[in-house]
Amino acid sequence: MGRVPSNTMINLGIQSECEEAMYQLGLDIENLEDMEEDAGLGNGGLGRLAACFLDSMATLGLAAYGYGIRYEYAGGADDWLRYGNPWEKARPEFMKPVHFYGRVIDTPEGKKWVDTQVVYAMPYDNPIPGYGNNHVNTLRLWSAKSPVDFNLKFCCMDRNLAENISRVLYPNDNFFEGKELRLKQEYFMVAATLHDIVRRYKASKFGSRENVRQHFDHFPDKVAIQLNDTHPSLAIPELMRILIDEEHLEWDKAWDITTRTCAYTNHTVLPEALERWPVSMLESILPRHLQIIYHINFLFMEKVAKQYPGDFDRMRRMSLVEEDGEKRINMAHVSIVGSHAVNGVAAIHSEILKKDLFRDFYEFEPHKFQNKTNGITPRRWLLLCNPGLSDLIAEKIGDEWPVHLEQLVALKKWAKDPNFQRNVARVKQENKLKLAQILEKDYGIKVNPASMFDIQVKRIHEYKRQLLNCLHIITLYNRIKKDPTANFTPRTIMIGGKAAPGYYVAKQIIKLICAVANVVNNDPIVGDKLKVIFLENYRVTLAEKIMPAADLSEQISTAGTEASGTGNMKSC
Numbered sequence: 125m126g127r128v129p130s131n132t133m134i135n136l137g138i139q140s141e142c143e144e145a146m147y148q149l150g151l152d153i154e155n156l157e158d159m160e161e162d163a164g165l166g167n168g169g170l171g172r173l174a175a176c177f178l179d180s181m182a183t184l185g186l187a188a189y190g191y192g193i194r195y196e197y198a199g200g201a202d203d204w205l206r207y208g209n210p211w212e213k214a215r216p217e218f219m220k221p222v223h224f225y226g227r228v229i230d231t232p233e234g235k236k237w238v239d240t241q242v243v244y245a246m247p248y249d250n251p252i253p254g255y256g257n258n259h260v261n262t263l264r265l266w267s268a269k270s271p272v273d274f275n276l277k278f279c280c281m282d283r284n285l286a287e288n289i290s291r292v293l294y295p296n297d298n299f300f301e302g303k304e305l306r307l308k309q310e311y312f313m314v315a316a317t318l319h320d321i322v323r324r325y326k327a328s329k330f331g332s333r334e335n336v337r338q339h340f341d342h343f344p345d346k347v348a349i350q351l352n353d354t355h356p357s358l359a360i361p362e363l364m365r366i367l368i369d370e371e372h373l374e375w376d377k378a379w380d381i382t383t384r385t386c387a388y389t390n391h392t393v394l395p396e397a398l399e400r401w402p403v404s405m406l407e408s409i410l411p412r413h414l415q416i417i418y419h420i421n422f423l424f425m426e427k428v429a430k431q432y433p434g435d436f437d438r439m440r441r442m443s444l445v446e447e448d449g450e451k452r453i454n455m456a457h458v459s460i461v462g463s464h465a466v467n468g469v470a471a472i473h474s475e476i477l478k479k480d481l482f483r484d485f486y487e488f489e490p491h492k493f494q495n496k497t498n499g500i501t502p503r504r505w506l507l508l509c510n511p512g513l514s515d516l517i518a519e520k521i522g523d524e525w526p527v528h529l530e531q532l533v534a535l536k537k538w539a540k541d542p543n544f545q546r547n548v549a550r551v552k553q554e555n556k557l558k559l560a561q562i563l564e565k566d567y568g569i570k571v572n573p574a575s576m577f578d579i580q581v582k583r584i585h586e587y588k589r590q591l592l593n594c595l596h597i598i599t600l601y602n603r604i605k606k607d608p609t610a611n612f613t614p615r616t617i618m619i620g621g622k623a624a625p626g627y628y629v630a631k632q633i634i635k636l637i638c639a640v641a642n643v644v645n646n647d648p649i650v651g652d653k654l655k656v657i658f659l660e661n662y663r664v665t666l667a668e669k670i671m672p673a674a675d676l677s678e679q680i681s682t683a684g685t686e687a688s689g690t691g692n693m694k695s696c
């Protein structure tokens with residue numbers, strides 16, 4: 125999410141009043157802002173996309189909730205909650221029990237999941253204000269809490285084990301690590317969230333009917349659950365479990381409600397990123413969900429067999445259960461089968477899903493597949509982080525553009541106007557100067573603000589090809605050394621991004637960049653022509669400072685590997 129205050133003041137339209145009030149108190153608002161740690165509750169583009177969606181949905185006045193985990197430690201930085209979080213409000217009245225382990229028994233009333241271990245999910249609400257519309261949505265983050273009067277022997281996990289569930293964010297970007305604690309985190313969030321959604325629905329006039337068999341009829345018309353990748357895909361078997369075991373609906377009715385409620389956004393085609401949970405892990409931690417997934421698969425395989433009689437290879441490919449090697453559940457397959465809509469995040473990516481990754485599923489149910497091209501919120505990524513450019517735009521086309529971005533095409537009229545061009549260039553130069561000052565103050569690095577700022581900031585990953593960028597630096601260096609008098613546009617190349625702690629090659633790439641920087645930056649023959657900087661601790665707040673100062677934004681992944689990319693949209 126990044127920082128709260130500037131975004132809140134902008135969306136509430138009270139920025140100049142706040143700055144003035146602070147000034148009257150002898151305080152500099154920028155100094156205050158710099159004291160805040162980012163809420164870094166995700167790993168990269170996928171999490172930031174969700175944050176941008178929250179801003180946009182509030183701005184459109186949609187009644188939308190964001191749900192997530194209130195990680196105590198995230199982003200590798202220590203302890204962002206150390207001094208408390210003044211923007212959140214604990215809501216103990218909506219605390220939920222979440223069950224793990226246990227076994228399933230048959231009873232006259234149906235299946236029962238018993239002898240479970242319980243962890244409580246405590247919600248913390250974070251306000252998400254819309255831009256200039258008096259509308260505020262909620263981001264509800266769950267924190268794990270062991271029961272107050274817990275009895276170790278009979279009902280509960282060890283207090284520390286229980287509360288470890290929301291302790292730390294798994295730091296991988298685009299990589300699946302099939303760890304038990306991660307599975308528990310995913311189910312913890314899903315179970316607490318669905319409990320919350322069903323409670324809210326049942327409290328409404330639609331859900332409170334006396335007739336038990338009809339009171340969920342309106343559920344899919346009143347509730348839409350958008351799965352942000354497969355990470356919350358247990359929502360599908362969990363909603364089935366609630367409707368069948370707790371609300372006593374028939375399977376077919378529950379399945380109709382579930383598929384009409386859920387939709388799935390795919391964020392990557394990289395095979396190493398796709399979630400495939402070992403059956404053995406689900407069997408022990410979520411035995412009832414495994415049963416439900418097996419039954420979903422049984423019915424699905426019947427339908428596939430009916431459409432393609434004798435095509436056993438296709439059935440094997442489409443199964444939710446992978447049988448080669450260790451038995452695993454393919455969560456993308458669960459998500460497609462359990463949703464009424466499946467989308468990619470860019471036109472080319474959505475085509476790859478249909479033609480390649482999910483080809484069999486597209487052939488089977490083509491109507492489910494669609495595209496939703498990603499975007500970023502122009503409030504944080506232009507109005508907030510680039511006030512100079514925002515003012516120039518407003519001078520020409522007024523101040524409606526932050527909610528009507530299509531109006532920016534009206535700027536075409538001034539594209540060749542020398543005065544406008546000069547002003548845009550001046551703002552860019554001011555932004556570069558400001559970044560140069562920050563780099564000197566925070567990193568102790570001196571850069572030449574007259575040089576081209578060539579930036580590549582994103583998670584360190586082989587597919588993003590920071591290595592290619594590094595080879596380019598070496599090429600430029602060799603060119604200068606070969607002919608020091610040749611014409612050369614001075615460049616400052618900045619590469620920034622976090623490597624997952626367990627991603628050895630990513631760390632080697634960082635080490636190489638730093639080693640190359642060391643040679644290049646200290647060669648007197650190179651002088652001011654070429655400088656290389658590795659930017660540590662890349663995060664939303666640093667992105668807000670870098671993007672407005674970029675002359676060149678590097679987007680150089682191999683074709684088809686970056687599903688969407690949003691870093692590409694942030695510099696202007």
Ligand SMILES: *Cc1c(COP(=O)(O)O)cnc(C)c1O
Binds near residue numbers: 688689694
């Ligand atoms: C936008 C953003 C990303 C995503 O960048 P890509 O270039 O699309 O990978 C990652 N991290 C932060 C902090 C961002 O703001």
